[in-house]
Amino acid sequence: MPASGESPSFTTSRRHILVGGAALGAAAMATGLPLTASAQGAGRPLPGDPFTLGVASGEPDHHSVVLWTRLAPSPLAEDGLGGMGRNHVEVRWEVALDERFRRIVRRGHERTGPEAGYAVHAEVAGLLPGWEYFYRFRVGRHVSPTGRTRTTPLLGVLGSGVAMSFASCSQYEHGYFTNYRHLAADEPDVVLHLGDYMYEYKPQVYVSPDGNVRDHAGPETETLAHYRQRYAQYRADTDLQAAHAVAPWLVVPDDHEVDNNWAGDVHEKPEIPQPDFLQRRADAFQAYYENMPLRRRSKPRGAHIRLYRTVSWGSLVNFHMLDTRQYRDDQACGDGWKVCEDAADPARTITGAEQEAWLLDQFRRSRARWDVLGQQVFFARRVSASGANSMDAWDGYQGSQERISAGWVEAGVRNPVVLTGDVHTHWANELKADYADPDSPVIGAELVTSSITSGGNGQDSDPADDPNLHRNPHIKFRNALRGYVRTRITRDELRADFRVVDRVTEPGAPARTRASFVIADRHRGLTEVQPR
Template identity: 80%
Template sequence: MPASGEKHTSPLVPSRRQVLLGGAALGATALTAGPLVALGPSARATTTRGAGAPLRGDVFTLGVASGEPDHHSVVLWTRLAPDPLAEDGLGGLGRRAVTVEWELARDERFRHVVRRGVETTDAEAGYAVHVEVAGLAPGWEYHYRFRCGRFLSPTGRTRTAPAPGVLGGGMVMAFASCAQYEHGYFTAYRHLAEDEPDLVLHLGDYIYEYQPNSYVSPDGNVRDHRGPETETLANYRQRYAQYRTDADLRAAHAVAPWLVVPDDHEVDNNWAGDAYEKPEIPQPRFLERRANAFRAYYENMPLRRRNRPRGAHIRLYRTVAWGSLVNFHMLDTRQYRDDQACDDGWKICEDAVDPARTITGDEQERWLLGQFRRSRARWDLLGQQVFFAHRVNDSGAVSMDAWDGYRGSRDRISEGWVAAGVRNPVVLTGDVHTHWANELKADYADPDSPVIGTELVTSSITSGGNGADSDPAEHPDLQRNPHIKFRSNQRGYVRTHISRDEVRADFRVVDYVTEPGAPVRTRASFVIADRHPGLTEVTPR
């Protein structure tokens, strides 16, 4: 099989793009070419147990996904839903147990199957299926699919990470954030899939919790949420299903394994710890709502069993190694943070500089600093949610919802990677609906202070509507904040090429999202060189 990052197409089989993108767009098909695999009489005898009529509709409307790759295992995911928008959140299956077959192969036509099995799912699991497949070869590309009754799922592509200690030939990683279903079409997800990355990071706001037309983009909403604002488990399950009915999102899931962390809208806008957005409007059952949100998040993401929530708590901070090339440190900056200072918003606020304030919580901070000390990776990438660099507006205010509102946390983390001798620290960020490229400084008040790291911020997939192109150099944000080197208020994602010598970041944009089918282009490209934190702009390609 080709090494990570290489392309391979056999003349005897369809290309990955034909299989993955076409299959993701069409959804599941009726199985007419015989059995998926010979799994034994008990597995083939029936696909449903318990109450309910036999399955009659396409159960794979929500597609397939994989995630959490390490050097010998990966998670495979699907969720059954013949009626994905059913108000009870159970996808039209009522309450029954359903048997699902799965298989993993080295080729797209499944002539060389290496693992296969059977899982049972039910209403308690939201009809989600999580399969942790172990005993795989490191640095290998695989293909997977599911069958339920006479229905065969689309084919997904996944891969394992290189073995520990292996630098390898590099990798392509894309990251994205903020996909408001009402604000536009998920065309950027489709282009992300066409880039065929080895790994995708999603940094939060995968769904939005609002009731229809309560959050309207400047360009107007082009499609509607189904159901009320999400509070119950059924609400969240229905909302995830509605997002997954989008073929472009399904294509992005099918093309590569994902690493995911939520931000605020998976629960409630700008929530912080045990505090909800608007304390003036009592939410006496907020922790119950948070528990519902976390349960639905786990059900709908390719996460491991160890990430299963416990009530209103879910452990999602973790490190995933890609050989010795990259450590991906995935952070949670919502669940453990102090409430935003000075009632949130953009403020000049003395409390924001209180060194005791935390955005990560003490336990996660200790864990991350320990990961820095133990790291021997060429690149340490922090996958997290909110703006890390200092950013001041024209009135001198900073965002209380970003790391500026928790300056002590930012200082301890950045000083921690310097003290640990982290070779190449890079922060990856979502949330703000705008592309940014930032140099991280030891002291933002001193223009001559050394650059100690780099931040790449992805724009939204749709949130905020079409946006607009402009000359970044003329934007006042760059003039007020000279460590910020690029800004673009267009929708899109970031594609990175990571090698032993550099990280190349391509800021990918679409010109509109209010209609489907917008072409994609690279608005700007920057290189971060090994052992040289900071940004060098290069010609887009």
């Protein structure tokens, strides 16, 4: 076992991680694995390759991880069942120390059927801490692509660091998922997805300034079948599959996984009656669970799903994953960018009282070197040219904004960092005790990722000419090209590389680092460094 919770060396190129089912089938036959399973009850072979949606893993701890797949020989089937019919199927899984599966350490099976959308969630325990593993699934003669995953180090272990990338906002119609492919090529240890994994609109409703390069299948997602079909369309994308297969994911949804800008029990346009909104939310949560590598404890109950949680990476990082949609008050002053007195009402909440109390308690209990909030919407104060704030961000819930910030200060959190999605633009922000006072101390940092595709190509810009930075001096960087953020977290620093591609409307565009920042241990402020 490696020292300090580190993984054994791995030299094989990750380009071989996603291999075809036929090749894996040959490998299975070479190792003597049986290949005779079929749909239970039907006694007939499946109509085609059931692993068109790839594989994924998530929610690692020091001895276990969730393995995921979903069976769909016909991903775009209108009933949302992927061409699987109505039979129940036994799916076998294997975990190995090597990608050729010569050293298999765990085997098992799961049963799935139409009530689960043919999704599989295998919670595999008994693994070694801080270790790299490979996994695959099998149904009958069909063998899935291979995924790579890892467990976290033991508590008390800092180790040599963790490579973490985070992303959000992948509108299928607006561009190709090239950024996901580049994220996979970086070979992170863990990936955080901070919402808007998919979009609910019917085709050609949400059109980017550059035009849509491909269309959504089906109508606006309002039923379980619609949501299942839409997730299948996204997950059939091979660039997204590569990102899922390379590392375990930690996920939280934002609004488009249900309905644009929904808040609590209120849908996007409350002036238009939608009496079945809670049923729509229940269907959306069910489909979200089915399509994400979540533990069974996150399985929804009707219109409610428990998603806020802490995942510890040894004693180096606590990842506090938040839900800023399900428990929030409705947006103030009718939503949008407003000068709004109600936004400062301390009674308003974006997290709900229970989640807020839980998070403040997590701060008090933390002994980690870094406490990282994985959440959806802009946290720092941000003022427009007219003096307005965004009512859909933490600015619209300033009581929550101030209580959470004060909470980590009072708890003595060593290095608080907020990670954010939603706004389709890269930002690097210093968080202040009092944004109205330029001399107020810096109490944390926020890193905001641009979109994978949402909004089309976007545009490059020079921070020196950006009026947003002049109005908001605590904001140190902004860029509207599309991309993701790549980080390396060690005991001494967090380094963030803002990765971009120039065009998402053309597949395979190269990626580059637009800017890099370092947060030093106990420093909290941002220092720009040379990209590499």
